[in-house]
Amino acid sequence: MTFDTSDLVASLPLLFLTVAGIVLLLLDAFSRVVLVGREHHLKLPAETSEAVAVPPPGSRNYLMPVTLLFLLGALAIIVWQVGTLPETSVTIYRGMLVVDRFGLFVIGVCVAAAALGIVSAPAYMRAHKMEFGEFYALVVFALCGMIILVQAADLVSVFLGIETMSLGAYVLTGSWRRSARSSEAAMKYFLVGAFVSGLLVYGIALIYGVTETTSLIDIKRIAMSRGAAPLFYIGWMLLLVGFAFKLGVVPFHMWAPDTYDGAPTPVSGFMMSCIKAAGFAGLIRLLQGTLPMLARDPFTGWTFVLSWLAVLSMSLGNLAAIKQDNIKRMLAYSSISHAGYLMVGVVALGTVGDAARGPLLFYLASYALTVVASMGVVSWVGCDERGEERVRLSDWAGLGKREPMAALLMTIALLSLGGFPPTAGFFGKFYLFQAALGESKLLWLILVAIANSLVSVYYYLRVITAMYFREPAPNPATLPIQSTAMKVGVLVSTLLVLAMGMFPGWLSALCAAAKF
Amino acid sequence: MIAVATSDFASLDLGSLLMQAAQVQAVPASSLTPAGWTPAWAFWILSALVVVGAISTISQRSLISAVMSLVATFFGLAGLYATLSAHFLAAIQVLVYAGAIMVLFVFVIMVLNRDEVERVSDRGLLDKAIGAGALVYLAVRLGEVIASPVGPVSRMSKPAPEFGTVAKIGEYFFTEFLFPFEAISILLIIAVIGAVVVARTVVSRPTTSYEVPNAASGSAEGGDDHAGGDAHGAHGGH
16 A cells, blocks of 8 residues: 555645646647737738737636636635644655645745736736746646645655746746747756756755665654764755755855846746745755754854855845846845845744744745735836836836826835835734844844845835836836736735735734644 | 665765675676676676776767767666666666667757867866876775775675665655656656747747737748747748
8 A cells, every 4th residue: 555545635735736737738728729919920911911810819818717716726725724734744645745734834825926926927928929828837837846845755855846846937937938038037047957956966865875765854863863974964055055046045146136037027926936935945844844953053053054145145135136227137136135034034943943933934925925016016017119028217217107006006015025014024024033033142143134124125215216206208108018817916915915014913823823 | 876775975986886896796696697697797898898988988089989989888887787786777777878868969969060079188287187186086096995805895785686676666666756756747747848838939039129020021921920839940030
């Protein structure tokens, strides 16, 4: 007997989304309609072009709602699973995956962020003439990879999850085939990612060589009893470097600005929110779940290493973001600095222990939703007559008059990123720093983080002043995308950001209950 | 490599592998070894094939000959795996490396169609120093192994005789590693879709801007673009 059916029930979100991805692929393949957006480069004899070359709009518009339904279904399954979960974690598939509240919470955040992000995808892709049906299947399959990574209880599953997630992201990044920047972004991301996969496998091989097992539980037991051999240190350091690359933490961030900037905007939002959340969850499981005994060594412990990564990431990310004129690129650097704040949370996990996990998860959730909202507005602002994205600061001048709704929602999202009180970002930082202060040794790190968030206010406010107080260019050729789904998606995510900021109790209670 | 399950990972290096390979008498004669040969002989012949093939790979001036020498190396390695009772690895070595990967190499060489590359050995002093250092290190480690009567093999635990066989690996696939074995299909499906997505739309001229061709200029081309990946790129200049 290899497994019983309770394993299947326990991994229902993964199975459901896998089936969903296949259904979406089949729907796309068997609906024989010319894709909307393709009509422009469909070349036909002149006499028939008017009649044939422009198919009725909305031919395949049902793919996004179907995907949305699937994602909401997955969310419902996750909520149901949280309700029926026993107190202790359940290991399934012979120790390959583990089902616990921590994993389910992060998966829930990923699925919700993906759902709020994809609603702006159809309008964005149509406006930029890049519509293709596999988009939704790729997003769903990448989510499957995230679930495997978040629930991994074995280094084999960790690697499998990371690869599945990353492969989806590479393709999505490069899917805007007419944009050279998108191809460049995908190429850089892919080459760095392939290199990092090598590091990950190398690290896993070294750990396996020392411990003769890939199971995280057994690795923890063996490392506890025998102490760590030098090769074991090299092994987990390589794993750490691999994760740092995937999360875009300085000094392993070189790919991040180009990739987030060049990728289609909904994809950038998906990567910044979901991949970051899943990657941090995997890192937490690896470091705090498996190697807690290595946390406090003076120079080789992971709290020491990570605190320096955090300082570098926050400082360099913020400094580079200050001089960005391109809002998407500014958000990419801001994402690097937010990875630094999250690293502060991981350091706190090593020093104050479980008390820091709830705040860290709160921060992850608030950041994911805020990024989805801000990237939704970036999509909303649309493109110029040549089809290029309007992401320059000058393009956004006077947005408060032309598109007051977009400007208002962006303001809220930016205030949340900067950590201002009525938004989720404030409580994210507040809880995180409060938890980290449980250990007085971390005071210097908190001070660096606070100084950094003060610096970051400058470039977030710069966008807000441009939107409200700068006169628009004399001939604003802006073409904002008019899409109800996109507007509703941005509105809902912004309202959630506000709700998390005004009533943080419910979410922080959820986060505190998300145990291993 | 997977045949060496050791608690002391530091001893896992080239020397120990060589010594273990040389002392294969303890391993039951495998079905892939021709009858009448002792496995130790097989080791020396196969490793000679590997070394000669490798030297030939880096010294051939013709790229195709170099690739064919690499194929010989891979076959030698596959034979070594077989004598180490890693039958599955031997089969994979032949199928994937000597087969698929080498075909890919040959394709790339034929597509690029370049007779001869410039010599790469005329590099700076630093490269040569690094190379010399590596060579000295290799010589020292090999010397250690040859000089010691037993070598580091004694510190290794010998794997079970069926470890690495096709049957055992198949059993693992369907018991302990069932989940990764199944879940990797998600990875493969993403890879296939991704290849299609990335390869489908032909961009004749990569540009950040997008132009809408009007019907008049399109009429000369014929309705070809909706079929997806077509020969549009061959026109190049339009």
